Amino acid sequence: GAVVSQHPSWVICKSGTSVKIECRSLDFQATTMFWYRQFPKQSLMLMATSNEGSKATYEQGVEKDKFLINHASLTLSTLTVTSAHPEDSSFYICSASGQTGYTFGSGTRLTVV
Amino acid sequence: QQQVKQSPQSLIVQKGGISIINCAYENTAFDYFPWYQQFPGKGPALLIAIRPDVSEKKEGRFTISFNKSAKQFSLHIMDSQPGDSATYFCAASKAYQLIWGAGTKLIIKP
Numbered sequence: 010g011a012v013v014s015q016h017p018s019w020v021i022c023k024s025g026t027s028v029k030i031e032c033r034s035l036d037f038q039a040t041t042m043f044w045y046r047q048f049p050k051q052s053l054m055l056m057a058t059s060n061e062g063s064k065a066t067y068e069q070g071v072e073k074d075k076f077l078i079n080h081a082s083l084t085l086s087t088l089t090v091t092s093a094h095p096e097d098s099s100f101y102i103c104s105a106s107g108q109t110g111y112t113f114g115s116g117t118r119l120t121v122v
Numbered sequence: 123q124q125q126v127k128q129s130p131q132s133l134i135v136q137k138g139g140i141s142i143i144n145c146a147y148e149n150t151a152f153d154y155f156p157w158y159q160q161f162p163g164k165g166p167a168l169l170i171a172i173r174p175d176v177s178e179k180k181e182g183r184f185t186i187s188f189n190k191s192a193k194q195f196s197l198h199i200m201d202s203q204p205g206d207s208a209t210y211f212c213a214a215s216k217a218y219q220l221i222w223g224a225g226t227k228l229i230i231k232p
Contacts, residue, residue, distance in 0.1 A: 013165075015165070041218055043220070050225075050227075051224075051225070052211060052222045052223065052224050052225050053166070053211070053222050055220070058218065100163075102165045102166070104165075104220075106218060110154070110156065110168060110171060111156070111168070111215075111220060112168070113158075113165035113166050113167065114165050115164055115165045116163065116164060116165040118163065
């Protein structure tokens with residue numbers, strides 16, 4: 010079945026630094042990828058939708074200059090959290106849309122100290 | 123109109139029992155209704171999904187019941203097992219837009 014690989018699975022970074030999270034569709038081409046953020050005991054919150062080769066569409070309230078999304082190929086999308094602060098600590102999940110529906114990565118636990 | 127309301131927030135079921143989680147939606151344009159299972163520290167995984175042209179779909183112990191007129195759908199887990207303990211999310215989709223329910227934390231007691 011469709012597989013989406015997300016790396017790293019967890020990362021700890023210092024406040025003020027940037028962190029890049031990668032999301033790859035391993036066995037299918039994903040023209041559309043989604044980035045979510047999930048707080049403990051809460052549902053997934055869509056941050057942005059990215060289409061290959063074009064700029065991402067951000068949800069209301071999500072700072073596009075802080076959460077940089079690049080979708081350079083049909084199999085790779087990256088989310089870069091720039092100048093991270095402790096309030097950015099969260100669980101970030103990517104998803105790719107394919108023929109079998111939406112496939113999710115395993116998530117990245119970001120802790121900013 | 124874009125909301126998907128999910129209940130209950132949490133559920134405890136004895137091993138072997140039936141777990142039932144309900145969702146309701148408003149937007150009749152939704153055309154895809156998936157259920158996802160999420161374990162702690164992991165991304166959601168598709169469990170089962172249904173389109174509005176059928177009223178029921180069964181895959182193993184998991185069944186979706188869909189009531190188009192009431193704009194409601196539910197997940198039934200038969201013979202619930204401790205390994206089913208997880209958080210379950212319903213969702214509704216239209217044209218790449220996926221609207222999530224709030225989630226149900228399911229605990230199966232051995």
